[in-house]
Amino acid sequence: MDEHVGVRDVAPQTCVSDFSCDAVVIGAGLGGLLSAAQLLRYGKRVVVLERLTHCGGRFTAKTFQGVQVSTGAVHMVPFGSSGVLARMLSSLGIPPRFYDADVFGSFHVHGKQYRARGLLGVFWFLGPRQFFWLLYLGYLMFLCPLPEQERDLPFDLWLERHINTMRNPQLVAFFESVSRFALSLDLHQVSTAEVVRITKNMLRYGAPAIVEGGCGELTRQLEQHILAQGAEMRLSCEVLQIVHEQGHVCGVRVCDKTSGEESVLTAPLLVSDIGPRATNALLHNHRLTQAEVLKKERATSDLAGKSAEKVSIQEAVGLKVHILSDVSLIAHKGIMYCLDTKRIAGMVQPTNSVPQLAPPGKHLLISHQVIQSNDIEEERELALADLRMLFGEAFDKHCRVLTMGTYRGEWPVNRIAQGADLGPTTTVQGLYLVGDAVKPPGYLMVEGVAQSVNCLLDLLEEQGEKRTTHVVPPPSSFNALRWLCKAPGNAGKL
Numbered sequence: 001m002d003e004h005v006g007v008r009d010v011a012p013q014t015c016v017s018d019f020s021c022d023a024v025v026i027g028a029g030l031g032g033l034l035s036a037a038q039l040l041r042y043g044k045r046v047v048v049l050e051r052l053t054h055c056g057g058r059f060t061a062k063t064f065q066g067v068q069v070s071t072g073a074v075h076m077v078p079f080g081s082s083g084v085l086a087r088m089l090s091s092l093g094i095p096p097r098f099y100d101a102d103v104f105g106s107f108h109v110h111g112k113q114y115r116a117r118g119l120l121g122v123f124w125f126l127g128p129r130q131f132f133w134l135l136y137l138g139y140l141m142f143l144c145p146l147p148e149q150e151r152d153l154p155f156d157l158w159l160e161r162h163i164n165t166m167r168n169p170q171l172v173a174f175f176e177s178v179s180r181f182a183l184s185l186d187l188h189q190v191s192t193a194e195v196v197r198i199t200k201n202m203l204r205y206g207a208p209a210i211v212e213g214g215c216g217e218l219t220r221q222l223e224q225h226i227l228a229q230g231a232e233m234r235l236s237c238e239v240l241q242i243v244h245e246q247g248h249v250c251g252v253r254v255c256d257k258t259s260g261e262e263s264v265l266t267a268p269l270l271v272s273d274i275g276p277r278a279t280n281a282l283l284h285n286h287r288l289t290q291a292e293v294l295k296k297e298r299a300t301s302d303l304a305g306k307s308a309e310k311v312s313i314q315e316a317v318g319l320k321v322h323i324l325s326d327v328s329l330i331a332h333k334g335i336m337y338c339l340d341t342k343r344i345a346g347m348v349q350p351t352n353s354v355p356q357l358a359p360p361g362k363h364l365l366i367s368h369q370v371i372q373s374n375d376i377e378e379e380r381e382l383a384l385a386d387l388r389m390l391f392g393e394a395f396d397k398h399c400r401v402l403t404m405g406t407y408r409g410e411w412p413v414n415r416i417a418q419g420a421d422l423g424p425t426t427t428v429q430g431l432y433l434v435g436d437a438v439k440p441p442g443y444l445m446v447e448g449v450a451q452s453v454n455c456l457l458d459l460l461e462e463q464g465e466k467r468t469t470h471v472v473p474p475p476s477s478f479n480a481l482r483w484l485c486k487a488p489g490n491a492g493k494l
Contacts, residue, residue, distance in 0.1 A: 020266045021045040021232075024252055026239050026282075027273030029057025030446055031435035033222045034453045035271045036231050037092050042465050046231040047265060049254060051238040055223045057273075059446055061216030066359040068214045069322050069403055074366045075214040075350040075357065076335075078182065078447050079205035082475050085450040086209075089218075094225050096218050099353035101207035101334030107177075108390055109170055109339040115332060122174065125339075130171045133163050141196050155179070155195045156187035173339035180370045181337060181346030182444055183418045184318040194419030197442030205447075205475060208335065210353035242270065242282040242431065249430035252282075271456065273435045276422055283428065319343075319379055319406045321387070323365040324358060326398040329391050330365065341386040343369040343379065365399075371406065380404050418444065424455045432456050 023039045025032045028050035036048050054060065058072025068075070077085055081098035089096060106115040107125055114125040123131045140162060150158055155175070159165055165172050175195075179187050182198070211218045227233060234254075241253040243264065251266035272279040281287060330336050330349040337346045347367045351358050358364040367387065371379050383404070387395050419441045424432045434456055439448025 018264050018266065019047075021047045022267060023047075023269040023271065024049065024265055024267045025271045025273065026242075026252065026279070027057065027435070028052075028055040028223075028233070028235070029273045029435060029449075030059040030219070030222075031449045031452060032057075032271070032273035033219065033226060034088060034450060035273065035434050035456060036226050037094075037222065037229070038088075038453060038457055039269075039271070040226065040229040040231055041092075042460070044269070046226075047267070048226065048231060048233045049237045049239055049252070049265075050233070050235050051257065053236050055233070055235070056216065056219035059215045059449075060219040061214050064322075064402060065324070067322065067324055067362075067364055067402055068216055068357040070215055070366070073215050073446060074320070074348050074368065075210050075354070076348055077209050077211055078445050079201070080207045080209035082206045083209075083450075084205075084443065084447045084454065088450050088453070089222075092225065094221050096221060097212040098209040099212065099333060100209045101332070103332045103334040104207070105334050106330070106332060106336045107174070107339055108336060108341070109173070111340065113330075113336065126170055126174070130168050133168055134171055134174075137162065141199065146193060146196060151191065151193040153192045154188045155190050155192050158192040159187070170339055174337070177337040177339055177345045179345075181335065181368055184368070184370055185418055186370060186372075189417055191419050194441055198418070198444055201442050201447075210333065210348075210350045212354055214350065214354060214357050238287075239274075239282055240287070241285045242272075242279070242428075244283065244428050244431070247427075247429055249428050268430050270431045272431065272433050275435065275437050276433055279426070279431070279433060283431075317371040317406075319369050319371055319376075319383060319404065321367045321383055321404050322402040323367070323387070324400050324402055325363045325365060325394075326361070327394065328352070328363050329394065329399075338386070338390065341389065343372070343382040344386040344390070345369055347390075376406055379406070421448075424452060424459060432459065 022044035023046045025036045025039070025046060025048045028048050032048060032050075033055060036046050039046050056071065059070075061068040061070045061075070063069070077083060077098060080086065080100040086098055102117075104116045104118050104121060106113050107122065108114075109125045112125075114121075116122050116124070122134065126134060137159075150161075153161075159172060159175065163171070176187055179185055179190055179195070183190060213220075223233070234256075236257040238255050238257055239252050240255055240262070243250040243253060243266075249268065249270050251264055252270065253262065253264050255262045278287075328349065330347065330352065333352045335346050335348055338344045344367045347365055349363055349365045351362070351364045367383065369379070369383055369386075373379060384401070387399070391399070421440070422433065422438050424434060424438050426433060434452045435449055436452075438452045438455070440451050440455060443451040
């Protein structure tokens with residue numbers, strides 16, 4: 001694990017009580033909640049610790065002016081009802097309904113919005129020549145073995161190697177918008193091998209989906225399930241130290257933020273959902289000051305005389321806008337990718353699937369963009385300019401911006417760049433990582449979080465642990481053909 005950076009010492013204090021259990025989960029984000037639910041299936045006594053007053057982390061929502069404003073996600077599950085998260089919830093007996101997208105996507109380009117039911121529908125805005133080169137790239141990505149020398153090549157350079165990017169601007173913008181929306185990363189930050197893995201999974205598992213009630217409702221159901229199965233949930237409880245001896249984890253030292261009381265929880269198994277660097281800091285009796293992480297990394301790169309890309313971890317940074325509209329502006333349940341905007345990469349209108357996310361008669365829209373400068377105010381102004389370009393007079397007449405949330409200087413959507421993530425094991429026996437920073441290659445957003453928990457379960461299985469319920473198998477690889485075979489009859493301009 002990384003050396004601790006941006007940390008402050010926490011002086012040891014006398015603990016007033018002790019408590020023993022089988023497993024402690026640090027962090028009640030989606031990864032922590034899923035881990036707790038799975039550990040309960042092994043018959044373990046589980047305690048979940050969360051420093052905030054609520055569960056869910058970046059996969060929940062708060063009510064603001066009658067709207068379910070998401071804390072990080074856009075109420076969307078990337079692989080939908082066939083994906084890793086949906087299958088894990090099904091195996092746990094938690095049956096939220098998923099509303100799968102009814103289109104492959106829509107694309108705002110040439111000043112118009114084009115809807116594509118299947119992948120072939122992109123022909124309508126790419127035209128014959130660029131569509132031919134899309135098929136050629138698909139052939140290279142999916143039907144030909146990727147040469148070893150191209151696997152780690154940034155995807156933008158791979159595109160330049162195989163097509164004339166200057167003559168195919170919409171095709172390049174197509175890949176850019178998908179990467180920025182789904183990964184919060186530009187093409188130069190993602191390897192070709194990772195793009196291939198992600199795209200194969202996106203086609204295999206199927207359309208993205210909005211979960212009934214939004215991500216906040218899913219988190220609530222998961223929390224209720226964990227409590228009903230006998231786990232203990234301690235909110236407003238901050239972990240001060242991970243206690244370990246001779247390479248084995250012993251437990252955690254915690255502080256109740258309400259009472260100020262400290263205690264020690266002993267357990268032979270710890271699962272951390274707070275990221276590798278924060279976890280590593282706790283091993284050294286420190287707490288991480290997250291805002292200093294990027295500053296520390298830049299200083300390290302300057303001292304080394306190397307580029308930041310060589311020595312530091314590329315982290316995704318983005319800006320998300322919640323908009324309340326009197327009229328519907330996106331006429332489908334999928335993602336609208338923006339190819340002719342300066343900043344916004346994509347948008348969703350989740351109230352098309354779940355009207356209850358906004359007041360009656362209103363529509364919730366959420367846009368996402370990658371932050372490309374250090375001037376946050378400029379980034380926000382560019383977002384507003386994009387929204388006016390996308391929707392014209394309708395935006396000023398019918399829309400109201402509710403929130404504009406940025407992810408710079410804190411933990412962003414991806415804690416480590418896609419495809420460069422760490423594994424679940426640590427140098428301390430009995431301490432494991434789950435969450436966004438340890439999602440396996442090929443899995444993005446909450447699907448990657450769920451898959452990181454599957455990796456943890458695989459390790460426990462190797463150690464002789466046995467689950468009590470069946471794991472739902474993934475869909476066949478032939479499932480990808482449905483996106484290619486969908487008739488493009490409804491494709492075209494909206």
